Amino acid sequence: MIRQYLKQAWTLTKQHKLFSSIYVLGTGLSIAFSMILFIVLYVKFAPIYPEYNRDCILVVGPSNVVGKHSNQNSTNMGISPKAADLFRDLPHLDKLTLCLFTSTFFNNKVTLPQQQKELLVSINYVDANFWEVFNFNFLNGKPFGASAVESGLAEVVLNESMAIRIFANTDVIGKYIQLDGNDVKVVGVVKDVSSVTPNTAADLYLPLGYNQMIQMDDNQLGLMGSMRCYLLAAQKDDKELLRQEVLDAVKKYNDADKEYTTNLMGQPDDYWKSTFRDVGSSESSILSQLQSMLYILLALLVIPTLNLCGMNSSRMSDRLAEIGVRKAYGASNKSLLSQILTENFVMTFIGGFLGLAFAYLIVITSDGWILHLFDTIVFPNTVSSYFTVEMLLNPVLFLVVLCICLLLNVLSALIPALSALRHPIIQAIQTKR
Numbered sequence: 070m071i072r073q074y075l076k077q078a079w080t081l082t083k084q085h086k087l088f089s090s091i092y093v094l095g096t097g098l099s100i101a102f103s104m105i106l107f108i109v110l111y112v113k114f115a116p117i118y119p120e121y122n123r124d125c126i127l128v129v130g131p132s133n134v135v136g137k138h139s140n141q142n143s144t145n146m147g148i149s150p151k152a153a154d155l156f157r158d159l160p161h162l163d164k165l166t167l168c169l170f171t172s173t174f175f176n177n178k179v180t181l182p183q184q185q186k187e188l189l190v191s192i193n194y195v196d197a198n199f200w201e202v203f204n205f206n207f208l209n210g211k212p213f214g215a216s217a218v219e220s221g222l223a224e225v226v227l228n229e230s231m232a233i234r235i236f237a238n239t240d241v242i243g244k245y246i247q248l249d250g251n252d253v254k255v256v257g258v259v260k261d262v263s264s265v266t267p268n269t270a271a272d273l274y275l276p277l278g279y280n281q282m283i284q285m286d287d288n289q290l291g292l293m294g295s296m297r298c299y300l301l302a303a304q305k306d307d308k309e310l311l312r313q314e315v316l317d318a319v320k321k322y323n324d325a326d327k328e329y330t331t332n333l334m335g336q337p338d339d340y341w342k343s344t345f346r347d348v349g350s351s352e353s354s355i356l357s358q359l360q361s362m363l364y365i366l367l368a369l370l371v372i373p374t375l376n377l378c379g380m381n382s383s384r385m386s387d388r389l390a391e392i393g394v395r396k397a398y399g400a401s402n403k404s405l406l407s408q409i410l411t412e413n414f415v416m417t418f419i420g421g422f423l424g425l426a427f428a429y430l431i432v433i434t435s436d437g438w439i440l441h442l443f444d445t446i447v448f449p450n451t452v453s454s455y456f457t458v459e460m461l462l463n464p465v466l467f468l469v470v471l472c473i474c475l476l477l478n479v480l481s482a483l484i485p486a487l488s489a490l491r492h493p494i495i496q497a498i499q500t501k502r
Contacts, residue, residue: 096420097427099373099477104428104470106366112265112460114341119203119262119269124305125163126202127312128343129298133332134291141290141329149294150283152331155318156300161311163303166198167277167296170268179273180247181235190231190248191452193271194280202301203269210242210257213276221278226257228452231272248273264452265460268297272452291331292322300337312337370477378481406486413482414475421471432456 116123129152133144153167171177171192178187200212213224225246232239232255235246245252253275262270277283282295302311315337323330338346345359395405433456 092416093420093423095373095376096417097424099369100421100424100470101427101431102369103366103473104425104467105431106362106369107466107470108428108432108461110362111463111466112456113344115463117266117459118260118457119205120266120340121204122202122301123340125302125308126340127300127302127308127315127337128340129300129315129333129337130343130346131334131336132291132293133334134289134293134329135332136329137327143290143293145289145293145295147294147296148292148298149289149296152292152294152319153296153298155292155322156298156315159300159311159314159318161302161307161314162300164198164202164301166196166202166299166301168193168195168199168268168299169277169280169282169296170194170271171280177273178249179231179235180250188234190272191270192273192275193269194275194277194283196277199274202299205262205269206260208239208258208260210255212274213256218276218278220276221280222276223251223253223279224256224276225253226259226274227255228259228272229261232258262452263455263457263460265456270452291326291329292319293331308339370473373477375481378484406483409486410479410482413479417475421475425467429461432461 114123120126129148131144131146132148132152133142135142147169150167153165156162157165171194177190177192179190180187196218197213197215205212208229210226212226213222216222217224225248227235227241227246229239232241235241236244239258241255241258244255246255247253259274264270277296300311300315302308316333319331319333336343336346396402
């Protein structure tokens with residue numbers, strides 16, 4: 070029976086080419102743009118290289134300091150090492166890392182000796198735990214250790230592309246690069262990280278102590294500074310306990326500080342939430358961004374569904390006589406409804422796979438800009454934007470989008486079909502007389 074329904078559905082699809090084409094195109098576009106939105110969210114939220122521990126990470130970024138005896142109110146992009154010292158011995162903390170990303174805005178330059186020119190680079194200043202919180206794939210060498218971070222040694226880890234650009238290969242351990250006129254020793258080379266994961270993407274990774282800005286952080290007000298802190302819980306279930314321990318530690322610090330009160334503005338954040346936070350962001354502004362994304366998703370799904378519902382209603386009106394004749398020969402409402410829904414399934418699946426291909430085409434050719442559609446601030450980055458297989462080929466993601474669209478398409482066909490099947494046989498047969 071199902072095979073017969075499928076054959077009939079395919080025959081009717083070919084007979085009504087205009088309707089079928091519009092229906093398939095509408096379904097495909099709805100799935101394509103919904104899939105693009107889901108891909109953007111997946112890249113921001115899901116565990117991907119090298120951020121496989123996202124579901125166990127809490128993030129502390131921007132901080133605000135208010136004077137207890139004055140009107141002073143300051144906000145900065147991060148926290149200082151003093152804050153990290155408060156968190157290091159928390160019971161439910163596994164690892165803690167501090168890092169400071171500097172984009173091309175800071176005008177850092179590497180000299181290319183063979184070409185006699187300078188190249189702007191993006192640098193991530195990190196501590197020794199950075200390589201344990203995030204899972205980098207080292208192609209050569211190894212990360213610098215805690216002693217290099219504390220002493221501010223001139224050691225560097227290159228990404229693969231930068232190593233090839235400077236030395237034409239990745240076998241460069243022990244060689245030196247010239248960064249802003251200073252010689253820096255290469256100790257490791259890691260597999261490239263796409264700029265679609267901006268917290269860990271960089272051309273160069275240098276010890277945190279190598280950056281003089283870190284010393285200035287100790288002199289800032291309260292716990293305010295310029296670094297981002299990542300706290301890795303041993304298990305996902307420990308995150309809420311760890312979050313409360315961080316808040317308690319900050320409260321104790323504020324109680325002891327006679328001059329200032331440090332406000333984390335709702336942090337520490339889950340990793341997904343931190344991707345929406347900018348300097349000065351509040352909980353309400355993050356919620357507003359999520360609402361905007363939800364409204365866009367609803368528009369992408371509901372508006373095409375309403376249009377398809379109108380098209381199906383018109384088509385059912387044209388098929389009333391056919392439905393009446395079939396009912397006169399003994400066809401049940403159940404069998405007629407099954408056939409109508411089968412026709413809808415066929416066109417939905419065709420549109421679904423066309424939409425999937427269209428979504429991947431847009432994402433792959435977008436050069437990464439599509440991921441910044443909802444970002445209020447985008448820092449310049451010399452690291453290339455590209456999508457890996459694990460970002461795109463996620464069958465669960467596609468099935469979720471397809472099931473949502475399938476449900477809405479079923480509703481768009483079910484309502485007109487039930488309305489048409491309610492007509493008495495004589496009235497249905499005489500519709501076109």
